[in-house]
Structures are given as structure tokens and as C-alpha cells.
Amino acid sequence: MKTYLSDQLKNALSSLSITYDGDIIFTRTKDEKFGHLATNIAMILAKPQNINPRELAQQIVSNLKLNPELVTRAEIAGGGFINFFYNPNYLYTQLALIQKNIDQFGMHTFGQSKKVNVEFVSANPTGPLSIGHGRQAVLGDVIARILSNAGFHVTREYYFNNAGVQMKKLGESVRLRYFELLGETIDFPEKHYEGAYIRDIAQSILNKHRDSWKSFDFVPFKNVAEEILFDDIKKVLKRLNIEFDVYFNEDTLYKNGNIERLITAFKEKQLTYEKDGALWLKTSSFDYEHGPKAENDKVILKSTGEPTYRLPDMAYHVTKFDRGFDYIIDIFGADHIAEYPDVLAGLKALGYETSHVRVLIHQFVTLLKEGEILKMSKRKANYVTIDELLDTLGSDVFRYFLIMRGHNSHLNFDLELAVKETMENPVFYIQNAHARICSIENKAISKGFNLSDSANADLALLSADDEKDIIQKLLEFPDLTHRLALVLEVHPLTTYLEELAGLYHRYQTAGKKNDALRVITSNHDLTLARLALCQVTRAVIAKGLDILGVSAPAFMTREEEIDTP
RNA sequence: GCGCCCUUAGCUCAAUUGGAUAGAGCAUCGGUCUUCGGAACCGAGGGUUACAGGUUCAAAUCCUGUAGGGCGUACCA
Numbered sequence: 001m002k003t004y005l006s007d008q009l010k011n012a013l014s015s016l017s018i019t020y021d022g023d024i025i026f027t028r029t030k031d032e033k034f035g036h037l038a039t040n041i042a043m044i045l046a047k048p049q050n051i052n053p054r055e056l057a058q059q060i061v062s063n064l065k066l067n068p069e070l071v072t073r074a075e076i077a078g079g080g081f082i083n084f085f086y087n088p089n090y091l092y093t094q095l096a097l098i099q100k101n102i103d104q105f106g107m108h109t110f111g112q113s114k115k116v117n118v119e120f121v122s123a124n125p126t127g128p129l130s131i132g133h134g135r136q137a138v139l140g141d142v143i144a145r146i147l148s149n150a151g152f153h154v155t156r157e158y159y160f161n162n163a164g165v166q167m168k169k170l171g172e173s174v175r176l177r178y179f180e181l182l183g184e185t186i187d188f189p190e191k192h193y194e195g196a197y198i199r200d201i202a203q204s205i206l207n208k209h210r211d212s213w214k215s216f217d218f219v220p221f222k223n224v225a226e227e228i229l230f231d232d233i234k235k236v237l238k239r240l241n242i243e244f245d246v247y248f249n250e251d252t253l254y255k256n257g258n259i260e261r262l263i264t265a266f267k268e269k270q271l272t273y274e275k276d277g278a279l280w281l282k283t284s285s286f287d288y289e290h291g292p293k294a295e296n297d298k299v300i301l302k303s304t305g306e307p308t309y310r311l312p313d314m315a316y317h318v319t320k321f322d323r324g325f326d327y328i329i330d331i332f333g334a335d336h337i338a339e340y341p342d343v344l345a346g347l348k349a350l351g352y353e354t355s356h357v358r359v360l361i362h363q364f365v366t367l368l369k370e371g372e373i374l375k376m377s378k379r380k381a382n383y384v385t386i387d388e389l390l391d392t393l394g395s396d397v398f399r400y401f402l403i404m405r406g407h408n409s410h411l412n413f414d415l416e417l418a419v420k421e422t423m424e425n426p427v428f429y430i431q432n433a434h435a436r437i438c439s440i441e442n443k444a445i446s447k448g449f450n451l452s453d454s455a456n457a458d459l460a461l462l463s464a465d466d467e468k469d470i471i472q473k474l475l476e477f478p479d480l481t482h483r484l485a486l487v488l489e490v491h492p493l494t495t496y497l498e499e500l501a502g503l504y505h506r507y508q509t510a511g512k513k514n515d516a517l518r519v520i521t522s523n524h525d526l527t528l529a530r531l532a533l534c535q536v537t538r539a540v541i542a543k544g545l546d547i548l549g550v551s552a553p554a555f556m557t558r559e560e561e562i563d564t565p
Numbered sequence: 566g567c568g569c570c571c572u573u574a575g576c577u578c579a580a581u582u583g584g585a586u587a588g589a590g591c592a593u594c595g596g597u598c599u600u601c602g603g604a605a606c607c608g609a610g611g612g613u614u615a616c617a618g619g620u621u622c623a624a625a626u627c628c629u630g631u632a633g634g635g636c637g638u639a640c641c642a
Contacts, residue, residue, distance in 0.1 A: 027581065030588095040584060043622060053622060078585045079622055124642070165641065191641090278640055292568055295638090302640040309642045334636045337569055363570065364635070405578065410571065410635065417577080417591085424604070426590070432604050443601045476581085483581080495579060498589075509606040513597075520601055556604065 001037065002026050004070065005084060009041060012063040018049060028476065035075060035083035036472070042080040053080030091471045092459040098474060099455065099532055102539050106477045108485065111151030114326035118144045121237070121244075122159040125229040126170045127195055128385045129236055131365045131413060132333055138402045138549070139362055140331045141242045142490045145547045150485035155325070156243070159316060161250035162226050169193060171222025177202035178221065182211055201225050236386050240395055241549050248319075250312050258315040259307060265350055266300070277303035281310075283342055286349050290359060291341030298342055313343045321352055328357045329488065337361055360488060362407035368414040384415070392419055396550045400427040403548065404494040426498055430541060431553060433501035436508055437538040438554040444520050444531055454532035461529040464517060466507040470537060473500050477540050481547070490548070497544045504537055 006024045013020055026037045042057035049056060057076045064074055070090055075083045098105050120140025123133050144154045161167070173193040176186045181202055188194070205213060205224055213220065237243070253259050263279070266272045271282050279301035283294040300311045320328050330340060344354045367384055389398055401418060404426065405411050441451060462471065473496075480496055511518040519530040542552040 025584095027584070030585075034585070038585085040623090043584085046622070081585070161642070276640080280640095295567075299640050304640075306640085308640065313642090334570070336637090336642085338637050339642085341569095361570080361636095366635090408570065409578080412577065414577080420591095424591070428604050429590090432602075436602055436605085438602095440601050447601090479581085487582080491579085492581080495589085498579095502589085505605055506607090508601080509597090509603085512600060512603095512606085518601060556602080 001070070001086075001090070005037065005039070008064055008066060009039065009060065011065070012060050013041075013045075015063045016059055018045060020045060029083065034077060034081070035085040037084045037086075038077075038081045039084075040081060042076075042082060046080065056080065057082050088463075088468070089460065091468060091475070092462070094475055095459050095462075095471050095533070095536065098536055099459075102536060105536075106481045106540065106543050107149055107151075108478070108482055109151040110482075111147065111153070111485070113151065113153050115155065115324065116147050116152045116327045116329060117155045117157055117320055117323070117325040118147070118329045118331065119157045119159055119320075120331040123233065124161050124164070124166060125226045125233060126166050127193060127229060128197065128387070129233055131367055131384065131386060131389065134240070134386045134389075134398070135362055135365050135402045135407075135411065136331055136333060137237060137240055137242055138399045139360070139407055139490060141240075142399075142403055142548055143329065143331070143360070143488055145549060146481070146484045146488075146490065146493075149481055149547055152327075152485075155245045157246040157248055158244045159248045159250065160230075161312070162222075163251050163254075167222055167226070168218060170198075170225050171218030171220075173198050174202050174205070174221040174225045175216070175218050178205055178213065181206050182214070197229075198225075201228055204228070232387075236390070239390050240386070240399065248316065250316065253312050253315045253319070258318060259311060262311065262315045262318065262350075263301070266346075269350065271346075271349055272300070273297075281342075281346060283345060286345040288341055288345045289348055289354055290344045290357070291337075294342055294345070310339065310342055310346070313339065314346050317343060317347055317357075318352070321347075326356065329360065330357065331360045331362065334361055334363050358488065360407060363410045365402070365411045365413050368412055369416070389415075389418075396431070397425065397427050399549055400494065403490045406489065406491050426494070427550065428556065429505075430497045430501040430545065431551070432556055433504045434538055434541045434545070434552045435554060435556045437504070437534045437541075440508070440519055440534060441531065441538075444527070447520060449520075449527065449531065451531060451535065454528045454535060457528035457532045458525055459529050459532060461526050462533055466503070466510055466517070467530075467533060470500070470503050470507060470533060473503055474536060474540055477544070493544055493547060497541060497548075500537070500541060500544075504541075 005026065009024050010020070020041070024039055024041050026039050029035055029038050042060055043053045046053035046056050051059075054076060057080045061074050061076060061082060066074060066084075068087060070087055071084050072087050073085050075085070077083050118140055120143075121129070121133055121137050123129055129137070140156070144156050147154050169192050173188075176188055176192070177199045180186045181199070201224060202221075205221065263272075266281065272279050273282065274280070278299045280297045281300045283298045284296055286294065288294070298310060299308050301307055317328070332340065340359045344357060344359075348354045369384075386398070393401075397418065401413065402411070445451065462468070476496070480492060484490065484493060507517075508519070515521070519527065519534060521527050521530075545552045
């Protein structure tokens with residue numbers, strides 16, 4: 001429809017001998033009295049043409065040739081909007097098309113099977129995943145689903161480092177707790193890992209090996225801890241319904257010589273210098289394509305000879321480039337905001353193409369408990385694990401709560417509210433709409449209807465306002481999923497589903513008060529048409545929830561009511 | 566100090582990326598109702614979009630400044 005109107009408008013403009021190369025923008029209208037689609041083209045062109053926008057709109061409209069089968073009229077409103085009114089039949093023919101191709105509806109092929117790498121979570125195995133990682137995990141997974149839905153071939157990747165300073169501290173922390181459990185008094189240093197899980201790991205080592213590890217250094221302790229913690233992380237991810245295709249260990253970058261080669265490349269291009277015993281990268285002179293320009297040069301090799309984090313990160317991205325991905329998406333928490341511009345600028349300075357890299361930064365999650373902000377620290381013991389949250393909320397609610405806000409906004413996660421809202425909760429609201437439709441379909445079957453007969457229903461019988469509202473909302477779905485894949489956002493889909501579910505709830509509730517509006521009526525043809533609408537609505541809700549990784553159950557099992565007698 | 570992000574109804578957030586009267590949920594108040602699944606629906610109140618300027622037909626959205634908050638600003642990752 002948009003391309004049709006766009007073509008007609010351009011014809012009208014050329015017959016006015018106005019040239020306009022840009023895209024003509026259409027917006028859905030907020031109110032039916034403004035028609036179905038509106039364009040601002042007259043307002044945009046008024047100035048260059050030096051004409052009053054309403055007058056220009058009038059000229060355009062009178063030169064417009066519209067097929068009344070599609071659009072019944074074009075009207076000028078406001079400061080020069082041109083509003084288009086669909087022929088009501090247009091809704092029905094579109095609905096029929098959706099019905100026929102319901103499996104493909106909302107899916108796209110513009111990804112053309114291009115390879116996309118999505119890196120997310122990437123937490124080192126130094127402890128359980130925090131809720132911040134949880135946000136990133138769900139965000140990354142849904143982005144991957146959105147891209148798959150758009151026809152891309154997606155690789156989910158998790159990058160980790162089990163060798164650095166932090167892992168050494170982890171091993172050392174376990175070792176110290178081990179000695180403590182053996183009855184020795186220990187001096188637990190600052191900035192080591194204080195979480196209770198460290199003691200648990202030490203205890204399991206003690207149970208298995210008694211005091212025979214007393215002479216060992218941190219390494220075997222670290223290895224045991226890493227294995228246990230990584231297992232936990234994978235278990236939690238599995239509970240969240242997230243599976244990675246690749247776990248990339250930073251260690252391989254050293255073993256394969258990628259890091260050495262990178263250093264050599266920088267030196268050959270004379271992009272480094274030595275100062276204070278360290279190797280510095282001339283970042284202040286680099287061209288920054290992503291993020292703000294660095295003011296200072298950055299160290300890439302410490303005076304101890306160890307690389308800083310930027311160097312392996314750059315080497316890691318080189319492997320992503322080498323593996324031939326068409327697009328590379330990095331998802332980081334806000335604490336990495338300063339890192340990626342340096343990494344990408346460094347690679348660009350070496351001649352790598354970096355324009356196909358997209359970096360998504362998500363803001364932190366603030367966890368509220370009894371109105372108090374829980375300061376999360378991985379080294380301290382005071383955090384709430386995802387496991388605990390999943391126990392009380394379940395994966396559907398947890399996932400939904402973490403993606404219902406834009407990733408660039410701070411997210412408040414109120415524990416009490418999240419639990420309380422299991423009673424009045426947008427997830428259940430949407431799921432319930434799906435379940436209600438399932439129920440109504442079963443009812444129809446039990447009354448002798450054959451659901452497949454609705455394929456031949458006369459959809460023009462869907463003339464109630466509530467029904468037309470639903471059809472219009474359904475028509476928006478492909479545009480939405482298309483846009484999400486371009487802008488890499490997830491939360492507009494939650495908004496859409498809440499709106500669609502809301503329209504449906506209103507529709508079905510209206511049927512309770514007015515028998516004529518019930519889906520299953522004594523009018524056989526009308527019933528089939530309404531069943532068709534229900535089936536498409538149910539399918540779209542299920543598709544939307546599937547992209548969010550949230551289930552679409554046919555029955556809602558209600559939690560134990562906590563009513564007082 | 567500098568950089569990035571954020572500030573919208575009492576609370577949590579939307580707003581098709583510059584469009585028409587800024588919308589939902591929760592909370593508050595009032596209604597529907599012995600259900601094709603009430604985890605539902607309808608209605609009311611609640612706003613100087615933090616503040617001050619600017620850009621233009623049009624600003625919550627873009628620019629400048631101010632205030633407040635988050636994250637960085639390491640030879641931690």
C-alpha cells in the first residue's frame with residue numbers, strides 16, 4: 001500500500017513539475033478520522049516550492065489518481081497532512097492474504113542468509129551471572145531471533161577469558177577458603193571474591209581431596225572453580241532458553257599467535273611507541289568511526305609484558321573478520337562504553353573494515369528489594385542470582401521484564417513488584433489472550449465447526465469496529481518485525497503485543513455483553529469469519545511471543561490463589 | 566574536570582525515530598459481571614515532557630547551556 005501511494009504521489013508531483021527524490025514518508029494515523037495512512041509530503045515541499053503547505057497539498061490531491069478499490073479518498077487536514085482512507089475491502093483482502101500465508105507472515109527474507117555474529121553475555125567464569133548479564137543474555141538472544149526472523153543466518157557467540165588476573169584472584173580466593181576450612185586463620189585480601197559460592201567450592205574440594213591440596217598453588221583451585229562456575233552459567237542460560245553456538249576462549253588468541261601478529265602489525269605500521277616500559281598505541285591520532293575520539297594514547301602491553309584487555313579484544317575481532325561474517329554485533333554493558341571505540345579504531349588503523357560492526361550498549365539493571373537499591377558487586381556477596389529469580393518468576397516473566405524497556409534506558413527491577421505482578425502482569429495478559437483464543441477454538445470444534453472451513457470464510461462480514469481495529473493492528477506486524485531487524489531494538493515488540501492483546505480482550509469481552517458480538521453465533525458464515533480472525537490473531541501473538549522467546553500456552557495454569565477465606 | 570547514557574502522570578515506562586489532542590500498566594476512585602477463560606472490559610482524576618534558550622510549517626524527539634542521576638575516564642576485564 002505504501003509503495004502504491006508513494007508511486008501515485010510521485011506521479012502527481014511530476015504532473016505539477018515538482019521533482020522529489022527522497023522517500024515519501026507515511027505514518028499510521030492515531031485516529032480513524034484522519035484516515036488510515038498519512039503523509040507529510042506537502043509540508044516538506046512547501047518551503048522549497050515557496051507555497052503554503054495546505055495549498056500545495058490541495059494541488060497534489062487534485063492531481064492524484066487513486067484506485068477506489070484500494071483508497072476511497074484523500075483528504076487534507078491539519079497544517080497540510082494528506083490523509084488516505086482505505087477501501088474497507090482492502091482490509092479484508094489483506095486479511096485473506098495473511099490467512100493464506102500465515103506461516104510466513106511477519107517473516108522476511110531481506111537478510112538473504114547473510115552471516116551475522118552476535119556476541120553477548122561474555123562473562124568470565126568468576127561467579128554466577130548477575131541480573132545485568134541476564135539483561136544482556138535476553139537482549140542478545142532476542143536480537144538473534146529478530147535477525148533470524150528477517151532471514152539472516154545468526155551465530156550466537158560467548159567470549160570468555162579463563163586466564164587473566166581476575167581468574168587468578170578467583171583461584172586464590174578458593175584456595176584461601178580451603179585453608180580456612182582446614183582450620184587455619186587466613187588473611188582474606190581486598191578485591192578477592194567474597195561470595196558464599198567460593199566457600200562451597202572450597203568445601204567440595206575438601207570433601208574430595210581432604211588436605212592433600214595443601215601444597216598446591218592457585219591453579220588447580222582455579223580450574224575446579226572454573227568448571228563448576230561455567231557449568232552453573234550454562235545451566236542458567238539453558239533455563240533461560242538460550243543456547244550459544246560458539247564459546248570462544250581468549251586463550252586461543254595467545255596459542256594461535258593472533259596477539260603476537262597484531263602487535264607486529266601495529267609496530268610495522270608505526271602506530272605504537274614505548275614509554276615507561278609499556279607499549280602504547282597512538283589512539284589519539286586514530287580515526288574514530290565508532291564512538292567519541294580518544295583524547296589519550298592507550299597502553300596495550302603493560303610494563304610486565306602482559307597485554308591490557310584492549311589487545312586481545314582487537315585480536316578477537318580480527319578472528320571475527322576472518323571468519324567472514326557480513327555483520328558483527330557486539331552487546332556490552334555500560335561499563336564497556338569506553339572500550340569498543342578504541343578497539344575498533346585500532347583495527348581500522350590497521351586497514352580493517354569496521355563499518356559492518358554494530359555495538360549495542362545496554363544500561364545497568366538496578367535491583368530493588370523492599371525499596372532499597374541493591375548494589376551489585378561480583379566480588380562481594382550481596383547479589384541476587386538469576387537462578388533465584390527464575391525460581392520465583394519463571395523464564396517467561398524474567399525474559400519479558402528484561403526486554404520490555406529500551407536497552408539504552410536504566411532498568412529498575414523491583415523484586416517485590418515482579419513477584420506481585422504475577423497477578424497483574426503484561427506477560428500473562430498477552431499469554432491469556434492466546435489461551436482465550438485457543439479455548440474459543442476448542443469450543444467451536446465441540447460445537448461441530450471445522451476450523452479449516454474458515455479458510456473460505458467471507459471476511460467482509462467482519463464489519464464491527466473492534467474487528468477492523470484488530471485487522472489493522474495485524475497488518476502492522478510485518479512492518480514492525482522488519483524495522484526491529486534494522487534498528488536492533490526489542491521492546492517495541494512487547495508494546496505491540498500488549499496492544500494487540502488489549503484489542504482482542506476488548507473484543508472478546510464485548511461479546512459477553514452483546515450476544516451479537518460473540519464469536520460463535522447462530523450465524524454460520526459470520527462465525528466462520530470470526531474464527532478466521534481469531535486464528536490469525538492467535539498466530540500473530542504466538543509468533544511475537546516466539547521472537548521474544550516467551551511461550552504461548554494454550555492453557556493458563558493459575559498460581560495458587562492467596563485469598564483469605 | 567572530560568566522555569557516553571539517562572530525566573515524560575504519584576510509581577514503572579510508551580510515543581511508528583521531527584508530526585495532528587503526549588499514551589499504557591500499576592496505584593486511587595467509580596462502573597460492567599453468575600464468564601465462547603474475569604489473569605477480562607468500560608469510565609474518571611492525574612502533565613509547563615527536569616529547567617532556560619535556539620533551530621522550523623511542526624520539538625518529548627535536533628542544537629546550546631544549566632541542574633540531578635548512572636557508567637566510564639587504569640599498566641582491572
